[in-house]
Amino acid sequence: NAGVTQTPKFQVLKTGQSMTLQxxxxxxxxxxxxxxxxxxxGLRLIYYSASEGTTDKGEVPNxxxxxRLNKREFSLRLESAAPSQTSVxxxxxxxxxxxxxxxxxxxxxxxxx
Amino acid sequence: GNSxxxxxxxxxxxxxxxxxxxxxxxxxxxxxxxxxxQYPGEGLQLLLKATKADDKGSNKGFEATYRKETTSFHLEKxxxxxxxxxxxxxxxxxxxxxxxxxxxxxxxxxxxA
Numbered sequence: 001n002a003g004v005t006q007t008p009k010f011q012v013l014k015t016g017q018s019m020t021l022q023x024x025x026x027x028x029x030x031x032x033x034x035x036x037x038x039x040x041x042g043l044r045l046i047y048y049s050a051s052e053g054t055t056d057k058g059e060v061p062n063x064x065x066x067x068r069l070n071k072r073e074f075s076l077r078l079e080s081a082a083p084s085q086t087s088v089x090x091x092x093x094x095x096x097x098x099x100x101x102x103x104x105x106x107x108x109x110x111x112x113x
Numbered sequence: 114g115n116s117x118x119x120x121x122x123x124x125x126x127x128x129x130x131x132x133x134x135x136x137x138x139x140x141x142x143x144x145x146x147x148x149x150x151q152y153p154g155e156g157l158q159l160l161l162k163a164t165k166a167d168d169k170g171s172n173k174g175f176e177a178t179y180r181k182e183t184t185s186f187h188l189e190k191x192x193x194x195x196x197x198x199x200x201x202x203x204x205x206x207x208x209x210x211x212x213x214x215x216x217x218x219x220x221x222x223x224x225x226a
Contacts, residue, residue, distance in 0.1 A: 042217050043216040106155060
């Protein structure tokens with residue numbers, strides 16, 4: 001059981017380039033999330049999808065777009081990368097609402113130069 | 114809005130010392146509370162959780178009690194090991210609305226042999 005899989009693991013972009021971070025989960029979870037992790041700031045929510053077919057902004061959505069392609073997959077797109085988007089990005093999924101914990105991918109380390 | 118505040122690190126302890134990492138929260142409704150741990154180069158994984166007031170979560174010698182009167186969820190361990198060196202995140206899961214999980218900034222723990 002693979003859990004939550006993120007690709008790629010590492011990426012270097014030039015300012016202005018675009019890219020899509022992929023996330024897939026094989027646990028049949030309803031909700032999926034994208035976070036970014038920066039030193040001293042913990043994890044900040046970028047976008048989330050409470051269920052297939054819905055997406056909502058989190059705390060720091062500017063400069064990003066998302067697509068919930070199906071129940072398994074939730075992608076994060078940077079249309080025009082900026083150095084401020086250098087970060088580690090984590091995808092997470094949760095099986096249902098309420099008290100259940102989040103399951104995380106291994107992260108994507110993105111550097112924008 | 115909802116938020117989580119945890120003590121700043123890093124925290125440096127000798128092996129077998131007692132550990133406390135403070136966490137307080139602000140939330141409407143009845144959130145679930147979590148502690149996650151992140152080992153170097155990995156994603157976050159659940160350490161323990163509590164879903165209602167006065168619940169105690171425990172795992173691997175770590176404990177935390179959901180205190181609604183003080184809005185706290187402090188993490189404790191009686192005797193730390195070198196292998197406990199990691200970053201610890203306190204988090205809450207909203208009980209209503211989007212059921213988002215909100216994280217504190219993280220506390221890095223170093224345990225010396």
